[in-house]
Amino acid sequence: MKILRATHLGMCFGVRDAIDLALRQPGPVTILGDLVHNESVLQNLRSQGVRTEHQVANVTTPTVMITAHGASQKTLGRIRERGLGIIEATCPLVQFAHRAVIQLVSQGFHPVLIGKRDHVEVRGLTEDLAEFDVVLTEEDVARLQGRPRFGIAAQTTQPIDKVHRLLTFIRQRFPESEVRFVDTVCQPTKQRQLAAIELAQLSEVVIVVGGAHSNNTHELVATCRRHCERVHHVQSADDLRADWFAGARVVGLTAGTSTPDSVIDSVERWLNDFVQFQEKLGRQVSETAA
Secondary structure, X not given: OEEEEOOOOOOOHHHHHHHHHHHOXXXXXXXXXXXXXXXXXXXXXXXXXXXXXXXXXXXXXXXXXXXXXXXXXXXXXXXXXXXXXXXXXXXXXXXXXXXXXHHHHHOOOEEEXXXXXXXXXXXXXXXXXXXXXXEOXXXXXXXXXXOOEEEEEEOOOOOHHHHHHHHHHHHHHOOOOEEEEXXXXXXXXXXXXXXXXXXXXXXXXXXXXOOOOOHHHHHHHHHHXXXXXXXXXXXXXXXXXXXXXXXXXXXXXXXXXXXXXXXXXXXXXXXXXXXXXXXXXXXXXXXXXX
């Protein structure tokens, strides 16, 4: 059995920078929400004394850190009203998405976000808007009301092929409307999605490593399943099962943008150890038969 590692996988620079920033703080700090959607990362932060709260009213430290997913100006205002300091850890590519949406609105376009309505990044992108729509499926697009001008942007971790598909559907449904699209899908997401497709096409089994609540990891799983029948999402090596690899000659390995290198490496070690065990077992069987 051969193990293939995706050419692009694991933590992006925005996540790495946010984690480093949280760990460098000299005094007590509270992160507003989960800094990233990966439990091993969150456990490490808690072990270093970094606190997490999901409501501004519950913060007891003098300083609040905004997550890599960003926050709305309304949320930042509530923090300032309490007299708390703000440490900004929003990914620069999420900040670009904020600016893009604001610019579309300022130019008279009705904003439509392609993404998950309840995702923290999407909430941050839309909470300051007087009106907006969020779509994730063609059914969502079918429910849109007609507008003279639509401004389309996307959650940064959405697959770009899905974004283009929905964009095409919007244009087909409203042929008389002006539709302007700003590509806000981040480059690390595009790289990991493309690498996942290439990996899945070469593999009989694909392992995707990432947090249970990580949207970009779930999107990687969905992408891989379009090209490989046997795809498994794990959070750590402890989730791996030997029976998944029965008869497999090639196993692919990829990971979401909030997955630490140490977790990916531990999964890869498990796979390599499994290969060595299978080879040893095969030799023993051959020797016994001889």
